[in-house]
Structure formats: structure tokens, C-alpha cells
Amino acid sequence: MDLATFLVQCLNALQYGLLLFLVASGLTLIFGIMGVINLAHGSFYMIGAYLAYALAPWVALHLGGGFFTALLLGMMLAVAFGYALEWGFVSYLYEREHLQQVLMTYGLILVFEELRSLFAGDDVHGVKPPDWLTGSVPLGDLMTYPVYRLFMSGVCIAVALGLYVVIARTRIGMAIRAGASNREMVQSLGVNIRFLYRVVFAAGVALAVLAGMIAAPVSSVYPGMGNQVLIISFVVVVIGGIGSIRGAFLASLLVGVVDTFGKVLFPQAAGVLVYVLMAAILLWRPEGLFRQG
Amino acid sequence: MNGRSQKIAAVLCAAALTVTAAAAQAQSKIKVGFMLPYTGTYAALGNAIENGFRLYVQEQGGKLGGREIEYFKVDDESEPSKAVDNINKLIKRDNVDVVVGTVHSGVVMAMAKVAKDTNTLLVIPNAGARAVTGPMCAPSIFRASFSNWQPGYAMGKVAGEKGAKKVVTITWKYAAGDESVEGFKDGIAASGGQVVKELTLPFPNVEFQALLTEIAAAKPDAVYAFFAGGGAVKFVKDYDAAGLGKTIPLYGPGFLTDGTLEAQGASAQGLLTTLHYADGLDLPKDKAFRAAYQAAYKAAPDVYAVQGYDSAQLLAVGLNAVKGDVAKRAELVAAMEKAKIDSPRGTFTLSKSHEPVQDIYLRKVEGTQNKVAGVAVKALADPSPGCKM
Numbered sequence: 143m144d145l146a147t148f149l150v151q152c153l154n155a156l157q158y159g160l161l162l163f164l165v166a167s168g169l170t171l172i173f174g175i176m177g178v179i180n181l182a183h184g185s186f187y188m189i190g191a192y193l194a195y196a197l198a199p200w201v202a203l204h205l206g207g208g209f210f211t212a213l214l215l216g217m218m219l220a221v222a223f224g225y226a227l228e229w230g231f232v233s234y235l236y237e238r239e240h241l242q243q244v245l246m247t248y249g250l251i252l253v254f255e256e257l258r259s260l261f262a263g264d265d266v267h268g269v270k271p272p273d274w275l276t277g278s279v280p281l282g283d284l285m286t287y288p289v290y291r292l293f294m295s296g297v298c299i300a301v302a303l304g305l306y307v308v309i310a311r312t313r314i315g316m317a318i319r320a321g322a323s324n325r326e327m328v329q330s331l332g333v334n335i336r337f338l339y340r341v342v343f344a345a346g347v348a349l350a351v352l353a354g355m356i357a358a359p360v361s362s363v364y365p366g367m368g369n370q371v372l373i374i375s376f377v378v379v380v381i382g383g384i385g386s387i388r389g390a391f392l393a394s395l396l397v398g399v400v401d402t403f404g405k406v407l408f409p410q411a412a413g414v415l416v417y418v419l420m421a422a423i424l425l426w427r428p429e430g431l432f433r434q435g
Numbered sequence: 436m437n438g439r440s441q442k443i444a445a446v447l448c449a450a451a452l453t454v455t456a457a458a459a460q461a462q463s464k465i466k467v468g469f470m471l472p473y474t475g476t477y478a479a480l481g482n483a484i485e486n487g488f489r490l491y492v493q494e495q496g497g498k499l500g501g502r503e504i505e506y507f508k509v510d511d512e513s514e515p516s517k518a519v520d521n522i523n524k525l526i527k528r529d530n531v532d533v534v535v536g537t538v539h540s541g542v543v544m545a546m547a548k549v550a551k552d553t554n555t556l557l558v559i560p561n562a563g564a565r566a567v568t569g570p571m572c573a574p575s576i577f578r579a580s581f582s583n584w585q586p587g588y589a590m591g592k593v594a595g596e597k598g599a600k601k602v603v604t605i606t607w608k609y610a611a612g613d614e615s616v617e618g619f620k621d622g623i624a625a626s627g628g629q630v631v632k633e634l635t636l637p638f639p640n641v642e643f644q645a646l647l648t649e650i651a652a653a654k655p656d657a658v659y660a661f662f663a664g665g666g667a668v669k670f671v672k673d674y675d676a677a678g679l680g681k682t683i684p685l686y687g688p689g690f691l692t693d694g695t696l697e698a699q700g701a702s703a704q705g706l707l708t709t710l711h712y713a714d715g716l717d718l719p720k721d722k723a724f725r726a727a728y729q730a731a732y733k734a735a736p737d738v739y740a741v742q743g744y745d746s747a748q749l750l751a752v753g754l755n756a757v758k759g760d761v762a763k764r765a766e767l768v769a770a771m772e773k774a775k776i777d778s779p780r781g782t783f784t785l786s787k788s789h790e791p792v793q794d795i796y797l798r799k800v801e802g803t804q805n806k807v808a809g810v811a812v813k814a815l816a817d818p819s820p821g822c823k824m
Contacts, residue, residue: 143652144652146652147648147649147651147652150648150651151645151648154644154645154648155645157644158642158644259478263479264475264476264478264479265479265694265697265698266664266665266667266668266694266695266698267697267698268668268672268697268698268699268700270700278676278677278678280678285647285648285651285677285678285679286676286677286678287677288676288677290676291644291676360669360672360673361641361665361669362665362668362669362672362698363698364664364665364668365475365476365665366476366665367665370639370640370641401642401645402642402644402645403645405636405642405645405646406645406646406648406649409608409634409635409636410608412635412636412637412640413608413637413640
């Protein structure tokens, strides 16, 4: 591998890692901070992608806006949806065992897949990126890099920074972290923990939907797309340390590097390398790279 | 009534019952069991196959070999682990005379094993797994679709003829991908080129960027890619976005662009693929079939509907030869082996391993159609290594 190829592969790894973080960040919030094993997270990602596909023509017709109007509308729907879902289902799960959480959220996967099949069919669909993001940048004489992928990376970095500031530097972030350590204590200090958790869950759903909408022009929209994302997201969250945004960020980049170079250097083992990485890190630090916080 | 007359009555009753049973046998329907995916990703394919099959039977007045057809259905869910149970439901519970299925290669392998062990007649309307007509081949197993090797071989031959000397292949690491690449290697070897690098990634991973960079660095004359569904859409778009579409021609089997063109949009335009069916075939049979299918189901037929239709045609040849008496299995199989099927895809015959010997078309993407651009290989037969029959 010469230097130019190596550098492009590094860019590939970074870009994939950042996208992983965007998907996994919502799971870190819900699984890590709220302690709910949310298998339906991949479904939220899928819903996001299908929203991007469904909203684009509707927005163009009725609101006259483009990609970003659809994005904004999709996020608003996602927050409302997440809020309602927490109220109707997830709020009953906090005091229960993990097995019941798994059953409930697995049931949600089946429901969402069937609804998707009913409303959107089983075909593969493409989503167009906004016109000004369709170009590509040449990388030497080797190949070109689509501008949209760079834009995705930019969004991921912005979300990472935003999450870090909210969780680590604001009062609401402090309450969320405290609630993760001791729910009852925070409640007795006068914080409305029910409402807080509802907001965190809605934010987690919104992040997954955002990831789906942003990824749709690159990944296309197809049945079962959420399940692939779900497993790798859990790997990221576990490697990073449950509940740590910083850990999830580092873990995403690590997984990105291992996956990219694994595919190139050890193609026969590419499928398991990420899991080997997870096993190795858990042996070294059983709680993941970073502890909660 | 004394003992003697009781006995006589019993004998008479038994005789009467036997006669009725025999009469019922003569008029009873032939039981066809569909084992197809009716839910999940492949549901649309399963329905198209069933529609095609039923269309042919309807055209024959609802009868094959002079007997009416009764259908039984099992949803195989494209789930290999349930395949044995599912096919046994048709064979043991419903006592079907013939099983028609399926789409998924993993499921069909399990089905073929059961069909071989129980000597059940099996007609495969899609799944291209090579082993089924290779080491696992059996007198009772027929395929009316294709083998994964066939489109690969044809594309390899065309790529070599177009002057590609060094080719990189890329596919998911699973049976269908491996078999397709194997076909491509055989094909391009026959026309003077070679595969210099085989790239794979785990199924169903769709993060291609790292491997696209490898392709760019290797600078081959052409690339052969085997993907389907969502993976095919993403690969074709990523390949184009990486700027490779302009410099290195991309070839693939028809699945790379079948049913995915709306989603692939501009990035698929002009791509060359090979398959046993294409849009714009100028065949009277194809036109008649397309019109009849459109009228019956208010939808345009695809390659899967054609394969379902041909499965019924192939079965009909056998049933007609024995006048609907499925007990005469040897004669029925012999007739099917000699069948010459007038398919919408063009006429095909069967090889010794019960695999279609068929023309593979070269197709070019124009708009949302895979337009026929000639015949890549005429009457191509899979050599079916390992089949002893």
C-alpha cells in the first residue's frame, strides 16, 4: 500500500467512524444513561431513512423547501414520536429486568418492519442529496471523494460537540448524569426525572432518525437496513463504556479504523475483526474504554 | 342378521369403498405445493413466481395432464433453519405430488436434500445455488431458472472480448457470490483475460469505500461485481461517486441492476450486465406473456414471473406425457428431461443435470430498463461439476 492509498484509507476509516458515532450516540443515551436495552434503535434509523425518502417529494410540493426543510421536519416528527413512545411503552420498562426490555423492544422491531412493509413496500429506493452537495473532490489521480460524504462527517462532528457540551457543561446534562447514577435521589432533590427521561429518550430517537436521514442518500433505503446498524452500534457502545459519549466517540473511530483496514489487509477475517477488538478491549477493561460520565 | 351375512355385508362394504376410492383417485386433483417467501425481503419475488405459475395453468384451462391442479402454500420466510420443517409440511401433511420452490439459495439446499431423500418431485423457480444440480443432483430435482455460474460465465466472456486483460472482482463472501465469480473466471479465461484480485466483504455489509480505494489503486481494466437488492444499489452509486465509473468499466450479473434501477438513477446508466432475461426482447412469446400477465395481475412481469411461468411449463410437459398419472415417475422425469420449453426468455432445453441450457443476454441500462444488447453466449450449459446421474 503506497502513501496516497494509505491516506485515502485513513479518510475512509475516519468518515465511517464518524457515521457510526452518529448512529451509536442515540443508543448511548438510551442504553447507557437510561439503562434500557433498546433493540429498536436500528428501527429508528430505518424510520429516519424512510422519512428522508417519503418527505422529500412532499416537502418539495407543499413547503417548497429542499433537503434541510425535510431534515428539520423529520427531526420534529422524531422528537414527537420518541416522546410518545416513551410515554406509552418505554416508561414501564425502567424498573423491570433486562429480559423484559429486550422482549418489548424486539417486539417493536417486528411492528416497525411490518408497518414499513405495509406503507412503503419492500422495494429498494434511492434518495437524492441536495444539488449543491452532489459534486466530488479529486484525491490525487487515484479517485474522487463525494462532497456529500464530507458533509456527513461535518454533521457528525457537530453532533458530537453538541452532545458533549450539553451532557458535560449544562445544568440539564448534570441532571441527566445524576439521574443515571441514582434515579430516586435526583427525584427527591426536586428534579422531574420522568419528564427528563422522556426528553432524553426523544433525543435518542431523534439522533437515530437524523442518522438515518443523513445516511439515506449514500446508503439507499431498503428493508432490514436497521438491523445491520443495530449490532455495530451495540459494539460501539460496549467498547466505549456504557453511558459515555466520549467513549462512544473514540470507539466509533476505533471500529472505523479496524473495519476499514481489516477489509483491506485481512479480507478473510473482516467479518469478525470488530468483535475480536471488542473482546480484547473487554478483557483489558471490562467496563469499556471510559466509565459512565 | 347371523354371522355369515354380517361377513358378506362387510366384504361388500369394503369392496364398495375400494371402488369409490379408485374412482376418486382418477378424478382427484394434482397437488402442487408452493414453498416460497411470502413475507420478508423476498416476498415480492415469491408472489411473482406464484403468479407466473398460475398464469400458465389458467392458460391451459386450469388443468395439466388432463387433471385439475390444487395448490398448497407454505411461507418459507427465506429462513434456511426452518426449511426442512416447511417442506415436510407439504410432503407429509398435505401429501403434495410436486413441490415448487424457492428463491433463497440456503433454503433450496435444505429442500433439495429432503426432496432427494423422499424422492419428491421438486421444481426450482429461482435459487441459483450450483450444488443443487451439482453434487446434490437427483432424478426428481429440476431447475427452471438459472445457475449462479451462468450469468458470471457469460459476463466474463464478454469482458474478455471487450479487451479486459486484468479484472478485479468484488462480492459478498457467500455461496452465490463465490459461484458467480467462479463463472466469471471461467468465462474470461476462455476469452483471454484473467482475474488479478478477488475482493470480498462479509454479507450483508455495505461499507464499500475501503475496497473501492483498493480498486482505484489496483487500476484494473474492468471490475466484476456481484451484489443484489440494497447492496447493489449502494455499490453502483458508490462506484460512480468514487469517480471510478468514468475510468474503469463495471460489469456484473443481471442482479446488479434488476429491480433497482429507480433507486440507482443516473449512476447505473449504460452499465452492461448479463442475464437469461431482458427488457425489449423481440420475441412473440415474450410479448404474449407480458400482455397476459399485465391483464391478469395489473402489473408488469419480471424475470421471477417468467421463471414461475416456465416452472409450470416444465411440469406440464412431464404431466402431459403420463396423462396426469404421477405414479409413472420414470416416464414423467424422462419427458421433462427431453422438454423444449418455449419460454418468454427464448427457447431452452435441459442439461443432463436438469439445468436450463439457455441463451444468456447482454443487457445495457437505459433509463429504468435493462435493454437487450445482444446474446452474450448462446445455449450456455453449466457443466455442473460433481453431478453423477
